[in-house]
Amino acid sequence: MRPSVNRPPTPDARLDREKEPSVLEIINIKLIESGEKERLMELLRERLIECGWKDEMKALCRAFVKKKGRNNVTVDDLVHVIMPKGRASIPDSVKAELLQRIRTFLVSAAV
């Protein structure tokens, strides 16, 4: 039986026990468990809709779909279409607001 090429090797339990969760992972878990990550996502979503960012991204997608043909498009394609422009075109005010919220959370989580 041919082994699946993409499958990562089964993690060895012995080696795993020695790894500590990174700071990033700890904070991520705290974000999720407290519900703050969900709230931040909703806030960001709302701000991005308000400022027209989502519409811009949808327009990019539509243009791509028109070019490639609607049945030939994959989600991956569209992600690659909007990722660069998407990350770059966030309004400063939105970014600042979210960063502030996250920083506040970090302080309160007091890692």
Place this chain on the structure above:
Amino acid sequence: MSAPNEDTMSSQLSSHFFGDLLDSIIVDVASECHRIARLGLDRNLEEEEEELRLSAQARVRVADPSNSGEANSKYVVDIFGQSHPAIASEIFECMNCGRSIMAGRFAPHLEKCMGKGRKARLKATRSSTAAQNRYSRGSPVSSYSPYSNSTSTSRLSNGTPGVGGEEYSNGTLEEP
């Protein structure tokens, strides 16, 4: 006052998590657009033109008499291959008068039942006839009306649609 190291660490972390959130949202938007694209929910102009052209072609093919094949070329065949009689023959009850009416004769029936017939006029509400009298008496000039006999305001003439049309039969009702 926090040390500069902490600030850098904090802002790096914040940026990391912000990027995380942003990536999730980008994937969501891409997924949504993908769904709209694949389900054809987007009113894409180019596709519409294509579909309009195809439907125009189909219509030509359907209207083409040589296609019917049957002796009776009056009946057009629909997309399921069924042919329908020219006049709809289902029978149901009129909601105004309660009589049994054939579907294909329903519109003319409604005209008589609700509107322009002599008998229907007697059923008309007081307010509408009052309104009609108001307009006809208040008019300073009995101007040109292509449809009605201008001596009589109580008789609805041919061609004016239903009760509402009576108000205009003398052509005197002005736009505000």
